[in-house]
Amino acid sequence: MVRVMPRDSLYILCLSLLSAIALAQTPPSNPLAPYISVSEPVIALTHVEIIDGTGVAPVADQTLIIDHGKIASMGPSASAAIPAGARVLDLRGHAVYPGLVGMHEHLFYSEPRTHALNSLIVSDSADTAPRLYLAAGVTTARTTGSVEPYTDLEMKKEIDAGEMPGPDLDVTGPYLQGDPPLIPQMHALAGPEDARRTIDYWVSEGVTSWKAYMTITPDELKAAIEAVHAHGEKITGHLCSIGFTEAARMGIDDLEHGIAVDTEFFPGKEEGKCPEGAAKQMAGSLDVSSAAVMAMVHELVSRHTAVTSTLAVFESFVPGGPPMDLLLREQNSMVPAAWTSVLTTRAEIEDNAARSYEATLLKKEMQFEREFAAAGGLLLAGCDPTGYGAVLPGFGDERNLELLVQAGFTPEQAIQIYTRNGAEFLGREDRIGTIAAGKQADLVVVSGDPAEDIKAVEHVEIVFKDGVGFDSAKLIDSVQGMVGLR
Numbered sequence: 001m002v003r004v005m006p007r008d009s010l011y012i013l014c015l016s017l018l019s020a021i022a023l024a025q026t027p028p029s030n031p032l033a034p035y036i037s038v039s040e041p042v043i044a045l046t047h048v049e050i051i052d053g054t055g056v057a058p059v060a061d062q063t064l065i066i067d068h069g070k071i072a073s074m075g076p077s078a079s080a081a082i083p084a085g086a087r088v089l090d091l092r093g094h095a096v097y098p099g100l101v102g103m104h105e106h107l108f109y110s111e112p113r114t115h116a117l118n119s120l121i122v123s124d125s126a127d128t129a130p131r132l133y134l135a136a137g138v139t140t141a142r143t144t145g146s147v148e149p150y151t152d153l154e155m156k157k158e159i160d161a162g163e164m165p166g167p168d169l170d171v172t173g174p175y176l177q178g179d180p181p182l183i184p185q186m187h188a189l190a191g192p193e194d195a196r197r198t199i200d201y202w203v204s205e206g207v208t209s210w211k212a213y214m215t216i217t218p219d220e221l222k223a224a225i226e227a228v229h230a231h232g233e234k235i236t237g238h239l240c241s242i243g244f245t246e247a248a249r250m251g252i253d254d255l256e257h258g259i260a261v262d263t264e265f266f267p268g269k270e271e272g273k274c275p276e277g278a279a280k281q282m283a284g285s286l287d288v289s290s291a292a293v294m295a296m297v298h299e300l301v302s303r304h305t306a307v308t309s310t311l312a313v314f315e316s317f318v319p320g321g322p323p324m325d326l327l328l329r330e331q332n333s334m335v336p337a338a339w340t341s342v343l344t345t346r347a348e349i350e351d352n353a354a355r356s357y358e359a360t361l362l363k364k365e366m367q368f369e370r371e372f373a374a375a376g377g378l379l380l381a382g383c384d385p386t387g388y389g390a391v392l393p394g395f396g397d398e399r400n401l402e403l404l405v406q407a408g409f410t411p412e413q414a415i416q417i418y419t420r421n422g423a424e425f426l427g428r429e430d431r432i433g434t435i436a437a438g439k440q441a442d443l444v445v446v447s448g449d450p451a452e453d454i455k456a457v458e459h460v461e462i463v464f465k466d467g468v469g470f471d472s473a474k475l476i477d478s479v480q481g482m483v484g485l486r
């Protein structure tokens with residue numbers, strides 16, 4: 001049946017088109033204004049607890065002065081001078097820590113599934129993801145694998161131009177994936193020359209970081225590392241066909257997810273092949289404190305190969321996880337089909353709890369991350385909003401901080417992993433990653449005391465980026481019901 005549009009609605013449609021054109025021609029006011037709660041050039045955060053990102057204990061009752069986007073000074077509130085004309089925020093009962101440097105922050109989301117449509121497809125979340133990252137305090141983000149590199153590069157331009165709220169983006173190129181490509185949105189490399197060609201092209205388009213993926217061949221990875229380094233950029237990997245030790249020796253800069261995806265300890269692993277069942281075997285029998293694993297840890301540390309912790313996405317596969325209170329915080333942001341899909345999958349995981357090895361695997365991953373950091377390794381972190389959609393941008397980063405504490409790090413160390421360590425990896429530690437005079441005023445203000453109870457990181461109130469204070473709740477409200485759609 002064809003429905004003819006009644007004359008009235010045509011008229012309304014024309015009118016709204018006209019007003020859209022008229023709106024577009026009005027000189028734009030600041031498009032970020034609806035999300036900004038603190039915009040004065042000089043700001044005094046008074047009576048606040050500072051957790052500075054270096055891993056040391058917090059300092060209570062401080063006054064921190066922001067001046068034109070930079071941290072000007074900080075010291076005891078009792079003796080601090082407040083510049084004339086400063087906007088003063090009394091932050092008794094609040095803490096401030098550096099803007100998070102998220103190192104596994106995709107701008108896409110796993111699409112909802114049904115029984116009939118059950119394969120993994122992801123949709124670019126160009127509108128929603130940057131807002132949710134910023135709302136959680138992520139002021140710098142590496143995207144760690146892109147399915148729409150042009151979209152992600154365009155979002156970066158809009159964010160940099162102050163047209164869109166979001167973190168400073170380090171845009172990662174398309175996945176450097178072998179054959180088969182796992183999901184149809186990935187290109188399967190045809191060999192080392194294809195890897196070089198892909199990297200040269202996307203670097204010329206503005207991509208600033210790289211990620212190798214599960215079925216890449218050793219020859220392709222070697223060529224990719226060489227090409228990326230020739231451009232002065234860095235490459236990480238979520239590997240399977242190649243073990244951590246081998247990749248570190250090739251010169252890879254970072255390894256995603258940690259030991260849970262390392263296949264080198266799987267008996268019968270074939271050179272350059274991604275084996276089936278390695279995670280299950282690892283959960284069943286690998287001793288993380290064994291000499292073989294520690295040799296891998298020391299190889300990574302000695303070659304300055306970083307590791308990115310993504311505990312939140314692993315937890316989502318553990319029966320009973322992620323906690324329902326986390327999911328309920330995420331619910332309003334999600335399109336209803338995504339919410340239903342997440343609950344269905346979570347229930348299926350619980351139904352199969354008796355056969356699940358995911359809880360053991362998560363424990364081993366946590367132990368590995370502790371050993372790696374204790375041996376002097378550079379541990380980074382990010383939320384990885386993939387899996388079956390239970391981990392959302394930003395919310396997942398807050399959960400990851402909590403899980404790092406569950407893994408045995410102090411809250412101050414967990415914050416350091418998420419701030420200074422990321423800045424160090426990106427070579428930006430002179431500008432971001434810690435709270436110190438002269439640094440960019442990228443700061444997260446939360447109510448409560450994360451050093452006392454890490455759950456306080458869920459109570460983000462203001463996120464300063466370059467000294468501009470964003471209202472976390474308004475950023476979250478602005479994406480209502482849209483994650484999974486756009």
Ligand SMILES: [Zn+2]
Nearest residue numbers: 144145384386
């Ligand atoms: Zn990922």
